[in-house]
Amino acid sequence: MQQYAQPHSRSSVLSGSSLSSAEHLSPTSGSARFSLPSAPSISTTLGTPKLALRPNIYDRNLNKTRTAEVSASAFAFLFSEVVQYTQKRVSGINDLERRLNTLGYRVGIRVLELMVWRAESSSKAPKREVRFLPALMSIHTQVWRAVFGRPADAIEKSVENEDEYMIIDNDPPIERHISVPRDLNTLSCSSYTAGVVEAVLDGLGFPARVTAHSTPTQQHPSRTTILIKLEKSVLEREEVLK
Amino acid sequence: MAIFSLWVINKAGGLVYQRNFADGLAQLTSNEYLVLAGTLHGIHAITSRLSPIGSSSGAQVIEGDSFKMTILLTATGTKFVLLTSPGETTAELVLQKAFEAYADAVMKNPFHTPEMPIRSDGFESRINTLIGSGQP
Numbered sequence: 539m540q541q542y543a544q545p546h547s548r549s550s551v552l553s554g555s556s557l558s559s560a561e562h563l564s565p566t567s568g569s570a571r572f573s574l575p576s577a578p579s580i581s582t583t584l585g586t587p588k589l590a591l592r593p594n595i596y597d598r599n600l601n602k603t604r605t606a607e608v609s610a611s612a613f614a615f616l617f618s619e620v621v622q623y624t625q626k627r628v629s630g631i632n633d634l635e636r637r638l639n640t641l642g643y644r645v646g647i648r649v650l651e652l653m654v655w656r657a658e659s660s661s662k663a664p665k666r667e668v669r670f671l672p673a674l675m676s677i678h679t680q681v682w683r684a685v686f687g688r689p690a691d692a693i694e695k696s697v698e699n700e701d702e703y704m705i706i707d708n709d710p711p712i713e714r715h716i717s718v719p720r721d722l723n724t725l726s727c728s729s730y731t732a733g734v735v736e737a738v739l740d741g742l743g744f745p746a747r748v749t750a751h752s753t754p755t756q757q758h759p760s761r762t763t764i765l766i767k768l769e770k771s772v773l774e775r776e777e778v779l780k
Numbered sequence: 781m782a783i784f785s786l787w788v789i790n791k792a793g794g795l796v797y798q799r800n801f802a803d804g805l806a807q808l809t810s811n812e813y814l815v816l817a818g819t820l821h822g823i824h825a826i827t828s829r830l831s832p833i834g835s836s837s838g839a840q841v842i843e844g845d846s847f848k849m850t851i852l853l854t855a856t857g858t859k860f861v862l863l864t865s866p867g868e869t870t871a872e873l874v875l876q877k878a879f880e881a882y883a884d885a886v887m888k889n890p891f892h893t894p895e896m897p898i899r900s901d902g903f904e905s906r907i908n909t910l911i912g913s914g915q916p
Contacts (some may be wrong), residue, residue, distance in 0.1 A: 618888050
């Protein structure tokens, strides 16, 4: 019992700091409700009343998308650093793509949660997609709009393999400023996007392997295909649901 | 009215990009271009200290009866140099646009190493649309 009273070693830093800041700052109801590790930002909002006009990121409304846009340039620089950082720590193109995919996956988990939350509050009868094609459509439209601000350009189904589907983007915003050198020409930085798609599909219950491939055309030199290879179980379930 | 050549010189005086767009310049080897760029870097450093009253921006235009050399010095020390015919009036504008293309297609490209020669297809195509493809 006595041991139990000790704060857990892993959470001690977090809970300790949030407790002390709560006592210290006599929190408003807003900051007391959420036990987020946001002690510094809360204290800045309280400390300087000028900043109170602009609520900190945790207090902003999640459904107002128009004011939540970020600078494309800032993102381009950040993503460039992400790629450079990753490239220094890998041994080949496949490894690099896998790591970018993993990073995207972490984004995708959150995107899905955010989209479910937005659907919940915006429609009277929010719906969870249980069939694959509507789910793919919602990724093509909703996910792309939430992440990139516009829907993707096309969805295709593979003719050769029935478990393969493709989402096509003619000018992926994350690759707009990237020129891949010739010795890495099979690399597609959209593996990051593929990770986002993989996470959303996983979260919706359609486990799949998602990869990105650049498929340039004369008109669209940075055209990219996101290839979705579904797991067998998904196809079997689709068959049953028919 | 012609644009002859665009150079980009890094902050240490090394030539990181050079491209000709029209006939009329002497054919030089890449080594000679490097020497010229280094010389210009030195001249620019001298001109920026010539002013008797405080600091100066350094040379912005060097003009002769057959050419005009317009120099844009950016805040980070990178220089953009445009060689044109003397009557060319758009040089400043073209340099600004070239700087913009550099910021977009070179600095945001994860495969570019700062201060190293620019090999980026994105930058080439931006310069193509800006000045015209010319000959290599």
